[in-house]
Amino acid sequence: MKYLAVLLICCAALSSARELPTLKIGDKAPEFALKNYDGKEYSLPALMKEHAINVVMFIATQCPVSNAYNERMEQIFETYSAKGIGVVAINANKEEDVAAITAHAKEHGFRFPVLKDLKNVIADRYGAQVTPEIFVIVKDGTVAYHGRIDDSRKADGVQSRDLALALDALLAGKQPPKTETKAIGCTIKRIASN
Amino acid sequence: MSIGRLFVSLILLASPAVLRAQTPADTLPVVRRIAPADIAPILAGERGNVVLLNIWASWCKPCMEELPFLSALRNELAGKRFTLLLMSDDDGGAIDSLVRPALRKSGVSFPSYNLGGMDDERLINTVDSSWSGALPATFLYAAGGRLTLRLVGGRTKSEFLDAVRRLLP
Numbered sequence: 354m355k356y357l358a359v360l361l362i363c364c365a366a367l368s369s370a371r372e373l374p375t376l377k378i379g380d381k382a383p384e385f386a387l388k389n390y391d392g393k394e395y396s397l398p399a400l401m402k403e404h405a406i407n408v409v410m411f412i413a414t415q416c417p418v419s420n421a422y423n424e425r426m427e428q429i430f431e432t433y434s435a436k437g438i439g440v441v442a443i444n445a446n447k448e449e450d451v452a453a454i455t456a457h458a459k460e461h462g463f464r465f466p467v468l469k470d471l472k473n474v475i476a477d478r479y480g481a482q483v484t485p486e487i488f489v490i491v492k493d494g495t496v497a498y499h500g501r502i503d504d505s506r507k508a509d510g511v512q513s514r515d516l517a518l519a520l521d522a523l524l525a526g527k528q529p530p531k532t533e534t535k536a537i538g539c540t541i542k543r544i545a546s547n
Numbered sequence: 548m549s550i551g552r553l554f555v556s557l558i559l560l561a562s563p564a565v566l567r568a569q570t571p572a573d574t575l576p577v578v579r580r581i582a583p584a585d586i587a588p589i590l591a592g593e594r595g596n597v598v599l600l601n602i603w604a605s606w607c608k609p610c611m612e613e614l615p616f617l618s619a620l621r622n623e624l625a626g627k628r629f630t631l632l633l634m635s636d637d638d639g640g641a642i643d644s645l646v647r648p649a650l651r652k653s654g655v656s657f658p659s660y661n662l663g664g665m666d667d668e669r670l671i672n673t674v675d676s677s678w679s680g681a682l683p684a685t686f687l688y689a690a691g692g693r694l695t696l697r698l699v700g701g702r703t704k705s706e707f708l709d710a711v712r713r714l715l716p
Contacts, residue, residue: 372699375679417606482679482699506664507638537636537667539607540681540700 375480378499378532382409382490383478387443387468390455395441395466397490404439405492406523408516410502411476412442412467413484414449414457416539421506422485423461429502430465433520442467445476446484446542473543483538487516489523497523500534576650577658578635578642583670589632589660590688596630597714598688599707602662602674604636605645609701610683614653616704621657623708627715628690632660636670636682639663689714 376382386396400407410426413419430440444454444467451469458467470476479488489498498519505511519529581589590598601617603610614633621631633655635646642661650659662670671680675697678684687696687710696710 372679372697415608483681486679501667504668510665535668535671535678535680537604537664537670537680537682540609540683542700 372482373477373480375482376488376496376499378497379495381494382488382496383475385443385468385470385475385478387470387475389466389468390451390458391466393466395468397494400439400441401490401492401494404437406437406497406520407439407441407490408433408520409479409488409490410440410442411479411481411484411486411488411541412444413446413539413541414444414453415446416484418506418536418538419484421508422502423463425502425508426465426485427461427463429516429520430463432517434465436520436524438520438524440465443470443475443481444468445470445473445481447473447544448542473541476541476543481541483536484541485538489516489519489529491523498529498532500531501536504534504536506537573643573647576647576656578646578650578661579658580639580642580661580663581634583662583666583673585660586634586670586673590692593630593632593688594692595690596628597690597711598630598632599711600632600634600674600686600688602634602636602670602682602684602686604664604682605641605649606637607682611649611653612701613683613685614649614655617707618654618657620704620707620711624711624715629711629715631657634660634662636662636664636667639665687711687714690716 382397384397386394388394408429434440442465454467454469485502487500487502488496491497500515502516503511504513504515515531515534522529603614617631637646639661646661667680671678674686675694678697679699681699683701685698685702686694689695695714698706
């Protein structure tokens with residue numbers, strides 16, 4: 354306990370310049386207009402006109418953690434798009450082009466759009482750091498949930514389905530039981546600066 | 548020993564199961580399985596040294612690119628008041644199959660740790676609650692134990708070396 358206290362006191366870390374501030378709960382979600390891998394454009398204002406709640410998932414094609422969630426992301430889409438929630442993914446990795454995103458989406462049978470964030474402009478505005486990383490945006494355009502899909506990289510080890518719990522609560526007009534969660538994942542590979 | 552028994556023994560010795568059996572070299576380098584709660588006492592035990600704590604995983608490409616030069620940096624700073632702590636966040640069941648081979652491939656022969664790939668949130672909040680959870684992640688502690696720098700994403704050897712040298716006496 355003594356060690357933990359010392360460690361926590363010492364945790365005012367100076368982050369390196371590469372880390373950008375992440376949106377906080379209640380922050381207005383920055384608008385975006387990005388193209389899906391099929392060329393169709395999706396914008397946040399248009400999504401918000403169509404859906405009261407939108408799930409924005411920063412994902413990757415090569416990240417093993419993101420890939421461990423492919424089926425679960427598809428399940429989220431299936432379950433919650435049927436309940437009127439919008440689900441889009443964004444790929445901001447500089448090393449993953451539209452061709453790679455297209456092949457990956459087709460291989461895994463994604464029915465949700467995967468938008469290419471060229472030069473990681475939107476990832477920077479959201480302060481997304483890791484894949485997978487989720488932002489849930491509600492009717493007034495603010496962030497109501499941020500963080501992980503659930504608490505286990507292995508699908509059979511999940512104990513807390515945090516994103517689903519948050520969406521269920523929001524659909525019921527309640528606050529999510531947890532609004533911010535974290536998980537280990539892959540760094541979003543960015544271009545040096547915007 | 549009869550010819551028959553000798554023949555059977557030779558067959559057994561050449562069987563894949565025997566050939567695959569662990570040799571002492573397979574158990575090196577030493578990797579100790581720990582929980583996030585063990586990190587604070589490990590760091591406290593290094594008080595007096597500048598500490599670079601690198602959290603990595605075998606599935607993380609930039610982590611694998613960093614390991615060889617982190618190991619080289621440790622050699623370069625031998626004799627200084629410096630400790631390099633490597634903690635893999637691979638699944639605890641993968642120490643033999645993934646962690647040790649990755650360490651050996653990267654030239655790491657000194658003991659390190661495995662966090663088991665579970666309880667991410669506790670790990671993040673224990674090490675640095677401002678950390679996003681993105682790997683690789685490296686944390687630099689001054690000799691007094693104060694966390695002074697968090698380096699997330701793939702870095703160069705000179706970035707690590709410069710940061711450490713600024714804190715060394």
